[in-house]
Amino acid sequence: MRDGGVRAELGDEKLVEMLRLMFRIRRFEEKLARLFKRGKLPGFVHLYIGEEAVAVGACSALKREDRITSTHRGHGHVIAKGAEVRRMMAELLGKVDGYCRGKGGSMHTVDFGLGVMGTNGIVGGGIPIAVGSAWGDKQLGRDYVTVSFFGDGASNQGVFFESMNLAAIWKLPVIFMCENNGYTEWTATEKLTAGDISDRGRAFGIPSARVDGNDVLAVNEAVAEAVRLARAGGGPSLIEAKTYRWHGHNEGEEVFSGKYRPEEEMAEWREKDPIAALGARLTEWGVMGADDVARVDAEETRRVEEALEFAQQSPFPDPEEALAHLFYGERPGLQKEVLGG
Amino acid sequence: MAEERSIYFIKAMYEGLRDAMREDETVVVIGEDVDRSIIGATRGLIEEFGDERVKNTPISEATFVGACIGAAAAGMRPVVDLMVGSFFYVSMDQVANQAAKLPYMSGGQVSLPIVYFTASGPSGSAAAQHSENPHPMLMNVAGLKVVMPGSPRDAKGLMHAAIKDPNPVVFFQDAVLGGTRGPVPDGPYQIPLGEAEVKREGEDVTVVAIGALVNRALRVADKLKNEGVSVEVVDPRTLVPLDKKTILDSVRKTGRLVVCDNARITCSAASEVAAIVSEEAFDSLKAAPRRVAWEDVPVPFSPVLEKRVLVDDEKISAAIRSTLATATV
Numbered sequence: 235m236r237d238g239g240v241r242a243e244l245g246d247e248k249l250v251e252m253l254r255l256m257f258r259i260r261r262f263e264e265k266l267a268r269l270f271k272r273g274k275l276p277g278f279v280h281l282y283i284g285e286e287a288v289a290v291g292a293c294s295a296l297k298r299e300d301r302i303t304s305t306h307r308g309h310g311h312v313i314a315k316g317a318e319v320r321r322m323m324a325e326l327l328g329k330v331d332g333y334c335r336g337k338g339g340s341m342h343t344v345d346f347g348l349g350v351m352g353t354n355g356i357v358g359g360g361i362p363i364a365v366g367s368a369w370g371d372k373q374l375g376r377d378y379v380t381v382s383f384f385g386d387g388a389s390n391q392g393v394f395f396e397s398m399n400l401a402a403i404w405k406l407p408v409i410f411m412c413e414n415n416g417y418t419e420w421t422a423t424e425k426l427t428a429g430d431i432s433d434r435g436r437a438f439g440i441p442s443a444r445v446d447g448n449d450v451l452a453v454n455e456a457v458a459e460a461v462r463l464a465r466a467g468g469g470p471s472l473i474e475a476k477t478y479r480w481h482g483h484n485e486g487e488e489v490f491s492g493k494y495r496p497e498e499e500m501a502e503w504r505e506k507d508p509i510a511a512l513g514a515r516l517t518e519w520g521v522m523g524a525d526d527v528a529r530v531d532a533e534e535t536r537r538v539e540e541a542l543e544f545a546q547q548s549p550f551p552d553p554e555e556a557l558a559h560l561f562y563g564e565r566p567g568l569q570k571e572v573l574g575g
Numbered sequence: 576m577a578e579e580r581s582i583y584f585i586k587a588m589y590e591g592l593r594d595a596m597r598e599d600e601t602v603v604v605i606g607e608d609v610d611r612s613i614i615g616a617t618r619g620l621i622e623e624f625g626d627e628r629v630k631n632t633p634i635s636e637a638t639f640v641g642a643c644i645g646a647a648a649a650g651m652r653p654v655v656d657l658m659v660g661s662f663f664y665v666s667m668d669q670v671a672n673q674a675a676k677l678p679y680m681s682g683g684q685v686s687l688p689i690v691y692f693t694a695s696g697p698s699g700s701a702a703a704q705h706s707e708n709p710h711p712m713l714m715n716v717a718g719l720k721v722v723m724p725g726s727p728r729d730a731k732g733l734m735h736a737a738i739k740d741p742n743p744v745v746f747f748q749d750a751v752l753g754g755t756r757g758p759v760p761d762g763p764y765q766i767p768l769g770e771a772e773v774k775r776e777g778e779d780v781t782v783v784a785i786g787a788l789v790n791r792a793l794r795v796a797d798k799l800k801n802e803g804v805s806v807e808v809v810d811p812r813t814l815v816p817l818d819k820k821t822i823l824d825s826v827r828k829t830g831r832l833v834v835c836d837n838a839r840i841t842c843s844a845a846s847e848v849a850a851i852v853s854e855e856a857f858d859s860l861k862a863a864p865r866r867v868a869w870e871d872v873p874v875p876f877s878p879v880l881e882k883r884v885l886v887d888d889e890k891i892s893a894a895i896r897s898t899l900a901t902a903t904v
């Protein structure tokens with residue numbers, strides 16, 4: 235366990251904020267799990283519970299102007315980057331107050347104001363986009379950084395290798411943030427992925443690190459280091475964070491997936507709960523008392539309740555909006571024109 | 576508009592690119608060997624704009640096509656030379672799932688000013704993998720604008736306009752047109768996307784022709800004139816958005832339609848135009864619309880096989896004659 239050096243560096247306020255964000259993600263997703271069970275959530279949903287330390291550790295090392303690309307398991311990244319859960323909830327329910335006015339949903343939540351360039355339904359799809367975002371910033375003389383979150387499964391996509399190569403030769407301020415949660419859908423990572431993912435960066439001359447993905451401060455430290463390098467013009471980094479997802483690949487998987495993870499393994503990782511670990515550390519350091527931890531949790535639980543109420547009250551978009559936003563700056567109704575209606 | 580000279584199509588594209596780059600320093604050009612440029616449209620740019628704005632990429636189509644999305648979102652106007660039309664297949668996730676959909680899925684939050692241009696279509700025994708014209712596939716994606724000019728003048732003005740457009744635009748340079756010449760104004764100008772042009776007026780039949788087939792259609796029209804047939808030739812220039820009005824107005828005047836498309840006939844742009852006209856101008860038709868497009872096979876290598884599959888002057892004139900032979904309804 236880390237000592238007070240980290241405390242001094244981050245400051246108590248930030249540490250509490252990191253704990254708060256982790257609670258926010260956890261409670262938000264628990265709510266989603268319940269909604270899904272009751273058939274109240276359109277589409278399908280992939281939960282991030284258990285992995286909160288990666289998103290929060292990484293995004294806490296970023297400025298608001300920095301950008302991220304995310305994955306099909308992206309709620310945590312979006313919340314950690316500063317999203318309001320009520321607008322996320324509205325998006326997930328397909329309502330007009332959602333971040334994308336109900337056009338994106340869980341796997342395509344976008345908010346450019348927060349630097350969220352999109353969660354993504356295509357595994358690996360966000361990686362080249364992050365490279366381009368970093369390229370754009372470099373070209374325009376900004377010192378922004380882009381973090382691309384992706385899974386161990388995505389690390390086998392060709393674009394990952396292409397992107398590392400391009401980022402390395404162009405020295406782009408991009409951080410490849412691999413969340414290795416041990417599984418690619420229902421298959422253990424080691425059956426699908428050769429060697430260590432972090433070693434793949436070294437082949438391109440990219441500084442690479444492996445961190446405990448359940449230790450939010452370790453993740454933060456590694457990302458902060460990569461951010462410093464990137465802002466100083468030092469180019470890309472690769473970080474592999476080892477973690478675990480508590481829930482299924484997607485909610486409702488039980489109907490077809492069968493049992494694919496040993497009970498002991500799941501229990502072992504629940505013991506390593508990243509939120510409890512940070513809470514314990516902060517109380518041990520005297521940053522906050524146990525009752526403060528409980529209070530933060532209660533506040534975030536309430537926030538999620540309010541988010542759901544907000545989302546339920548938000549109206550559905552006008553069906554005609556389905557025809558809007560195809561091309562920027564143009565009026566809706568293109569299809570109607572084409573059909574001459 | 577300033578003085579005109581006769582220049583090559585490829586040079587016209589270059590001038591459109593150059594003018595847009597002079598006007599706006601966020602315009603950057605990337606692609607494989609774009610400094611030297613085997614096709615030629617980007618040749619000379621690096622001398623004027625340097626290697627930060629004219630960048631060679633590794634052979635990683637999916638990644639540099641996708642990187643343009645991030646760069647555009649960050650405030651750049653990236654232009655990609657994809658070299659050969661079939662290379663779109665290598666990068667389809669980034670083109671179709673990402674670039675085309677992000678503005679829509681975000682509920683209109685972002686504009687992605689990107690141009691993907693490429694030489695495409697058969698260029699003479701280039702065989703199947705280097706003869707594709709994937710514009711029908713991309714027209715179907717939704718979220719991409721698709722441009723396919725038939726003359727150097729249009730190429731220059733449309734390139735400039737495509738770069739200024741806030742949306743992802745795919746710009747096809749029909750490969751056989753690259754080395755053709757035509758009058759092109761000297762100074763910068765733009766031709767709006769989505770505006771067709773009547774290239775030749777006529778009374779008896781409308782021929783909608785796309786890309787390199789515009790010249791063929793004009794040639795056929797010249798020949799048929801001697802037989803007393805008056806052909807109107809319409810070049811859509813932009814396939815998405817399609818200028819339906821100009822096409823429909825022409826068909827309402829002539830009552831007959833032949834559509835010529837350098838693509839496999841199934842789900843071609845020709846099919847789309849024929850369907851629109853059938854739906855919206857049925858009453859004015861004196862004969863069924865005819866499509867002249869490729870046979871539904873990959874483009875073969877041997878010259879005799881290739882000729883069998885592709886569109887030529889004879890196929891166009893045969894289609895025109897057959898619509899004229901149809902009894903008036």
Ligand SMILES: Cc1ncc(C[n+]2csc(CCOP(=O)(O)OP(=O)(O)O)c2C)c(N)n1
Pocket residue numbers: 306307355356357384385386387388389415417418419483
């Ligand atoms: C290109 C593509 N292939 C397959 C899928 C189906 N799919 C969705 S999530 C997933 C597993 C991704 O695993 P990983 O990258 O490790 O992320 P994790 O789910 O573990 O967070 C797959 C195969 C997809 N969405 N996109």
